[in-house]
Amino acid sequence: MRRSLTRRRLLHASGLATATAASLVASSASAADPTSTSSLGLVEPPAGTLPFVHGVASGDPLPDSVILWTRITPTEEALPGSGVGPSVTVEWEVAADGEMRDVVKRGTVVASASRDHTVHVDPHGLQPDTVYFYRFLVDGVSSPIGRTKTAPAATASPEQLTFGVASCANWESGFFSAYADIARRAHSGQLDYMVFLGDYIYEYATGEYSGFGPVRLHHPAHEITTLADYRTRYGRYRTDPDLQAAHAALPWIVVWDDHETANDNWAGGAENHDPATEGSWRERQTAAMRAYFEWMPVRATAPSEAGHLYRSLTFGDLAELTMMDLRTYRDQQAPWNPVAFMEEGRSMLGSEQYDWLLGKIETSQATWNLLGNSVMFAPLNLVSLQENSLTAQVAAALTKNITGIPVNGDQWDGYSAERRALIDALRASPAHALFLTGDIHTEWAHTISKGEEVVAAEMVCGSVSAPNINEALNLRAGNTVSRLAEQVLRQANPQCHHVELDSHGYCFVTLSREEAQMHWLRVDDVLRPGSPVRQAHALTYRPGAGVVS
Template sequence: MDSSLSRRTAVTAVAATAAVLPFATGLSAARAEDAGPAFLHGVASGDPLSDGVLLWTRVTPEPGAVPGSGRGPEVAVEWEVAEDESFGTVVAKGTVRTSAATDHTVKADVRGLRPATPYFFRFSAGGAQSPTGRTLTAPAGHQTPGSVRFGVVSCSNWEAGHFAPYRHLAARRDLDAVLHLGDYIYEYATGTYPEEEYVVRQHSPAHEITTLADYRARHGQYKTDADLQALHRAHPVIAIWDDHEFANDAWSGGAENHTAGAEGDWAARVAAAKQAYFEWMPVRPSTAGTTYRRLRFGSLADLHLLDLRSFRSQQAAVGSGAVDDPDRTLTGRAQLDWLKSGLAASDAAWKLVGTSVMISPVAFGSLPAHLLEPIAELLGLPKGGLAVNTDQWDGYTDDRRELLAHLTDRSITNTVFLTGDIHMAWANDVPVKAATYPLSRSAATEFVVTSVTSDNLDDLLHVEPGTLSVVAATAIKAANRHVKWVDMDHHGYGVLDVTADHAQMDYFTVSDRTDPQASSAWARSYRTRSGTQRVERVDRPVR
């Protein structure tokens, strides 16, 4: 969810033309002269289980068969999994046939592996061999590992910068998986967000994506990024979607960034976006083709992953009483019941909830007048002033009330919400009644990671970090005492360390999103100790 952008132009009818251009998706001139198969979009693994993992790649069978083109023959792709990088001990192998019907993407859901074990994998076709990837299975359900550690990222806008946070996470060898909390791609036309003069590298296709060919081509472009490929080679990725995998501020019946007359039927656009997503991402589709699902990491942590776009009611107008309407929903009834039952039944020490939008209540009315407009723009809200962000759980208070009451009534402890979307880093208690916090109890805690590249406050205002944001952050914390920290300026990633004693988020920032060689530095750490439902600052990262 980003700035509430005006519709500049109607989508043109030349979408497929740009999508089939080889150079728009990273096909080199040398490659274009070679008619054999090639693996140009890397390899990936995801959704690790104690006995298996999902493997992914995309084969280009001939130069013209670029993402979204609908061209190219059927291809047989072999895959193999080994205990060693030299593939001296192959433990599983198979063949998958792929064609233009699935955009020549390949998935192999491998089972029969050992728990908590690293493996290496690769693909081959027609004499061509893919890069080698490394993955890791989850601990067995009855095992209690000493720790589980996740990289945590969100909001990676190609046009806004380079994906250096992915490179720094790829370099770590202490992660069990990387959790991507949404906005893995962006749907905008080039020069829309950010504005043209601030574009670091251009989107392809250049127009806003609306069709299956468009979404396939955009996914294909993102998968040519070297840092993104490195991340997927190094770690299994666990992903959920947010709005930009479809369109800005998406809800079940439309989106802010969708004009039915010019861009067709919303349901058809969503179906195209979902098809491309499941083709191009190492994700297992769950109930009704959504991304809500549950993964287990021994008896230490259950990870509940949410889909907060497919079932939600339309966002309420800012300042309206509709935010409290019990007939409006963020999760949908079935998903909320699924989450509640899963939390109640979990015997894991920690209940982690991957949510694409922030659950902690935040009132923005105390902000100085000169910061209301840019903050509203950052949150995608009307610029005349704001009280709450109605795209978050604040816009659907009945769902939040029911969920938090469930946690307190059932005495469910150690629930930690992991959140992206807002392009800022936060560490929050999640109060049952924000107005009386800290006298009223905290039902859970929340760690929000900033964006990989997408605009935050200093980017929107074009000022140095740590200037105007200090005023805004101070005002937000004063009006929202459960907010322990907020950083509105930096880009980066988080590393979540979970042990029997604590869940700790280490926040890392990168030096410059426009620099492909940007360095990384530790910024802050917060943890919640077992049984407390409160966050506290820590003076050093776990590693």
């Protein structure tokens, strides 16, 4: 029988004191924009209903299959990260209709505490380019019904496809209205597939990184470092109704960035991981990876288990989507120094992934190479040295490859030699290339060129809710400082066709044979649940010509 997870039980599990919550609200209200946050109170997530507290999801679509996901909560004690609870036999069904009358596939799977009671089903034998509906059942109780879609057949020639693109969802700093809009557009047929580019969760302690919030509190309240911690944080996120709706509306294709583990992580550590107080980096990384693969609808296998997250999916002959893992294998970020950033041999991808990626680029038969890219690919310069005859001499003295002063060595700027090699590979490929990028919490559009030749374009989505420039400066959105900074950035970066520093939301791209139509959507007020989401900007990339309005 379906049972509610009691509010008392949820609060007890959270371990959050009323006094702590009150102090956090007071401190956030005093620091934030008074027109937006002075009346905010903390919002608790819905309690949910057993056994399907965390919704359903699908991902990694193939022409004949798609991963189906859910999490079972068999008892009130078997909360995410608890490690307790009985094993449960779960039935699953895939149907051609939303009422689940025309069932085309069914089977059973076991949910156990060893995998935090998460389940993944890969129901091969489906038809390509087809919308299906699915659900899970435990003792006759049904999960919410999810909607998904298989990829076009390898031999198909779709004329058009639309991919949603999102990243950077911080639980404490705002509500997930962007996800609600994604669900609406998917159900109306405006979005085919969803690409998520990392920072699905944030690892910080409560109140440490919440912008104008917190509007709701992390669980657990401390910085997460253990397997139980990461599982619990994912469970907290997946109680959000808008996130559940977006997962249930269309298949997601995901990759991690840094906050699924720890800020600015690299192969051997992270900026905010201290082995003296937080233990082994390898143990923390392994725990984070395991929780990620348990809670996300992915077909890949964890690198900690001799697998990898980087992978490629094809959508007929129109698009090949290559998801790159830019954290697991990268060299440590260099101290800020443009010359150090340019050193040969510094790798973002690692040798094995780099060779695999070049093979994909060289052999792709698709019209478009889409590159799922968790950090900005285009150069981001504070000063464009080559625009002035005097400073151009400085650039030549440093190295012929430096065209400016890069801001952030955690982005591709810090691995510039490998970026140049990748640009050369894309230049040699007949396919059109488009980078789909997250991480930076702000909106951008770039042309990627070699000399005068346009090689690719880059579309960067704003954050779902993670803090951006106005929140960092404690100013209203659209303030004079942000607008001036946007002008300076465009002047210093001639390849930049769009930048907006203050808004939250997501974007989508519609591909045809000739062009990519890019759209940026913004949440009116990320601090208000149910806020409207509106299209704010649109550009078109035409290969060979560049980005045009």
